[in-house]
Amino acid sequence: xxxxxxxxxxxxxxxxxxxxxxxxxxxxxxxxxxxxxxxxxxxxxxxxxxxxxxxxxxxxxxxxxxxxxxxxxxxxxxxxxxxxxxxxxxxxxxxxxxxxxxxxxxxxxxxxxxxxxxxxxxxxxxxxxxxxxxxxxxxxxxx
Amino acid sequence: xxxxxxxxxxxxxxxxxxxxxxxxxxxxxxxxxxxxxxxxxxxxxxxxxxxxxxxxxxxxxxxxxxxxxxxxxxxxxxxxxxxxxxxxxxxxxxxxxxxxxxxxxxxxxxxxxxxxxxxxxxxxxxxxxxxxxxxxxxxxxxx
Numbered sequence: 276x277x278x279x280x281x282x283x284x285x286x287x288x289x290x291x292x293x294x295x296x297x298x299x300x301x302x303x304x305x306x307x308x309x310x311x312x313x314x315x316x317x318x319x320x321x322x323x324x325x326x327x328x329x330x331x332x333x334x335x336x337x338x339x340x341x342x343x344x345x346x347x348x349x350x351x352x353x354x355x356x357x358x359x360x361x362x363x364x365x366x367x368x369x370x371x372x373x374x375x376x377x378x379x380x381x382x383x384x385x386x387x388x389x390x391x392x393x394x395x396x397x398x399x400x401x402x403x404x405x406x407x408x409x410x411x412x413x414x415x416x417x418x
Numbered sequence: 419x420x421x422x423x424x425x426x427x428x429x430x431x432x433x434x435x436x437x438x439x440x441x442x443x444x445x446x447x448x449x450x451x452x453x454x455x456x457x458x459x460x461x462x463x464x465x466x467x468x469x470x471x472x473x474x475x476x477x478x479x480x481x482x483x484x485x486x487x488x489x490x491x492x493x494x495x496x497x498x499x500x501x502x503x504x505x506x507x508x509x510x511x512x513x514x515x516x517x518x519x520x521x522x523x524x525x526x527x528x529x530x531x532x533x534x535x536x537x538x539x540x541x542x543x544x545x546x547x548x549x550x551x552x553x554x555x556x557x558x559x560x561x
Contacts, residue, residue: 288462291463292459354440354444357439357444360436360439382425384421403432408432411433
């Protein structure tokens with residue numbers, strides 16, 4: 276979601292800190308890993324918002340900066356099509372990107388994603404379908 | 419069917435082209451990343467524990483919320499306004515209450531007595547003007 280290594284590092288630390296703080300309020304009503312995912316997602320969304328606020332930039336500009344980062348990053352170790360895929364993921368709306376990442380990269384079931392995001396399975400399936408179609412268009416048909 | 423296979427099958431149905439892309443995380447992670455992560459998180463947790471106490475009881479947690487103080491301030495202002503308006507109403511009703519303690523005969527006697535006193539005063543004034551031979555137009559002009 277954040278691409279940058281340093282940002283990912285900061286975020287991971289923040290997420291573990293939040294888990295440490297909130298672990299006593301965990302009621303075991305959901306699975307522990309979905310609870311941790313929920314914290315991670317909330318922290319990531321807040322982190323992106325804060326970063327945009329700090330730098331006084333819009334969402335689209337922030338995502339454009341991330342796409343440029345992919346081009347320049349020495350840590351990128353994929354082929355051209357994987358680079359195009361990663362950049363295409365950054366072009367879709369935040370909610371669809373989240374669903375796509377959880378389904379495609381994290382390989383979670385719709386039920387697990389529903390538990391994390393608080394959305395219905397039907398809505399998630401629709402979001403994923405739309406996300407895949409848009410990404411396909413960006414990767415294969417748009418220069 | 420295995421969850422992983424199910425996700426691949428679903429992707430093939432939505433976008434066969436996208437399903438052909440080799441799926442792996444193309445961003446390299448430095449070998450020392452997780453070693454330092456553990457250390458950094460422990461430092462953050464220990465710093466956080468030194469400076470902040472996280473209460474477990476929900477009443478104590480409510481007392482620490484910012485909105486609680488705003489709501490408390492508003493409540494105090496509301497109580498002051500209500501108390502002031504009740505006090506004002508009581509003040510008016512106390513005058514009415516005093517009047518109700520006198521019977522009508524006593525009140526008529528009092529008013530007649532006051533009228534008589536005023537008439538006596540006026541008579542005295544007229545007599546003085548006549549006796550002293552004061553020009554009445556001079557008094558009117560002065561007034």
